Amino acid sequence: MEISVYSIAKNKDGFGIEEYIKMAQKYAKIEDVILFNNKIAKAQSISKDESLRCYDEIYASRISGFCIGLDERGKLFDSQEFAKLLDSKAKISFFIGGAYGLSSEFKSKMDMIISLSSLTLAHKVAKLVLYEQIFRGLCINAGHPYHK
Template sequence: MEILVNSIQKNSDDFNEKIDKYIKMSKKYAKINDNVIFNDMIAKAQSKTQKDALIAYDKVYLPKLEGYNVALDEKGKILDSYEFAKLFSGKNKISFFIGGAFGLSDDFKKSTDAVISLTKLTLSHKIAKLILFEQIFRALCINANHPYHK
């Protein structure tokens, strides 16, 4: 199984070590890639308007739709860990998408297979991403009957 986590954010070195820990622990179950995207087009668009930013996000994300696509959005469906683990069942490739400062466009969310929320709380991108990687590892363990979830 291959899992791709795509995020629009400036590099956050302070969380990379923690995220790398979950990627390393998950390697026996799946190949995981952390794709951080931030370029001049996004930076300029974000300094203009929300509409410009969402268009820029779509331009970088639409070509990355691969396999089973999951958008993270505060208005998405909230799953427990077992429901989240079911997302992985029977899939060869899963792509997760974390929006930029303005989230994700409605058109992009409609182009994905699922829209989920990690919590009703508003989280910084760094914390949301860390929680996502921990939940990915937890889901892989649940599906492998590994005792980590207990």
């Protein structure tokens, strides 16, 4: 199984994400892809619409496998349901939007839109929660006692 997490950020997030990636490697190949360039930086200073267009452009070539977009208005899952979402898929791609989220057009290309919480989360916190839930879901599917 391959899992790719795509995010738009100025720098590597840290926040303990590397630990979850390392622990999850025994169950799946995990790829953390952080995208940012001068075009995005400029677009974010111009407008929301221009930013969303740039996000779409940079993400378009990365759509592969079962694609999941993160959005605060997406479907909420508990950990057991999230584990089922991961089960029996060869490749999953998660997309985390930039400062303005993901465009409606890009979200329409996703197989599913999910929410990690009803709360609004900072980008780094959302990414950490996603990685923890990926690890937890893989453990549930493998019968590992991490999830109690």
